Amino acid sequence: MDSTPLVAKVDFWIGTVPITEPVVITWCIIAVLAGGACLVTRHLSLVPGTWQTVLELVVGVIDDQIRVTMRAEPEPYRALIGTLLIFILTANWSSLVPGVEPPTAHVETDAALGLIVFVATLGFGIKELGLRGYLATFAQPTILMMPVNLVEVFTRTFSMIVRLFGNVMSGVFIIGIILSLAAILVPVPLMALDLLTGAVQAYIFAALAMVFIASALEEGRQQTDRSDTP
């Protein structure tokens, strides 16, 4: 089963710790993104050139999405949401490189992303409401809803993970199967479709992260409004 995308291939070992292929590819992606970021932001000026205009457009679009979706200023959330979007997009599109399997096609990477969103949701909620205030939101509208709300927190995170994993993994699967059956140029349309799917999935994951964090903040705002009402 080493050739199946469902199991991450171990590239090498550090002692007893296995370093799998998604980890190595993620390191490469980190190196490319961080190095590229250093290069493109090295000579920023008040009068932007073509590349700087593209960078500012990217950041501006992310900021606008945060404002629209979360109804909040983008500054505290820009790095997290933007990094999720860029990383997932890059990881999904890394399948264009021959022999490279997207890290997001392995459930561990998607689970790591989901875990980060889960923790961020908790963190921003607690920061907004305090620990007790945030825990109290689970008893809304009645305490009877607490089990359902708790399950919802986990299931929606789980759904994010599964959605991203299922879409990317299925694309890899299908292309692999078609490649094994047809000529090398036949799967090209499917690969193009896979790129589109990858972009859409990256956007959906980032949008869901914004929605989850915003819902925690929104509950905080509603609590504040209720406490302000005489």
Next chain:
Amino acid sequence: MSIDWWTLAFQTINVLILVGLLARFFFRPVAEIVARRKAEIARSLDDARTAREEADRLKVEREARLATVGPERDRLFAAAEAEAEKHRQGLVAAAEAEAAKVREAGEADVARDRAAAERAVAGHASQLAFAIARRLVERIPAEALTLAFLDGLVAQVAALPDDDRRRLAAEDVHLVSAAPLGDAEPAVRAALAGVLGDGVSVSVTVDPALIAGLEIQAASLVVRNSWRADLERIQKEVSSERRHAA
């Protein structure tokens, strides 16, 4: 399908590291440059607004100044005209003073020329008088004329103070006659001896420049009784009277 927990942990850490790296090297610099540009634009807008307000203020100020420039212009014209009139009067006064000075200088020149002309006329008159007297003298016999002037000469010598007359008698008397004495010489010597004493020494010379008459010339004094002396005295008197009249 199984989950590799090591991979899960690594990927979690990897993504968190990437969040930190992109925040540090991508999102923050780009957001900061955008914020700086917005601040710069806001500052430029503020500057433009301030400049426009300043321009409006200057426009209002200029319009206010334009409203007051008419009376100010009239006042300046009046002041300039007054100054020009004052300057003109000063120039006229200076020109008049200069003209008066030139006129006075001209009058002085005219008076000087007139005096010179009068002197010349007087000179001509005296020459004419000398000529007339000479013509008259030529018509009268020399002895008679000498005798006629002898009485006057004797009278002048007699009128001298005694000291002068004695000193004259002690000297050699030089008698100048306008014409040769001729037959009248004994009478002349007798008359002089009568008024100066018998021992007086008299030498006689002839000088036609006297026109007519006799003169005694000694070392201490001169006694003149001739027409030349009379004419010169008259000429001096006339000149003196003209100077007094001027």
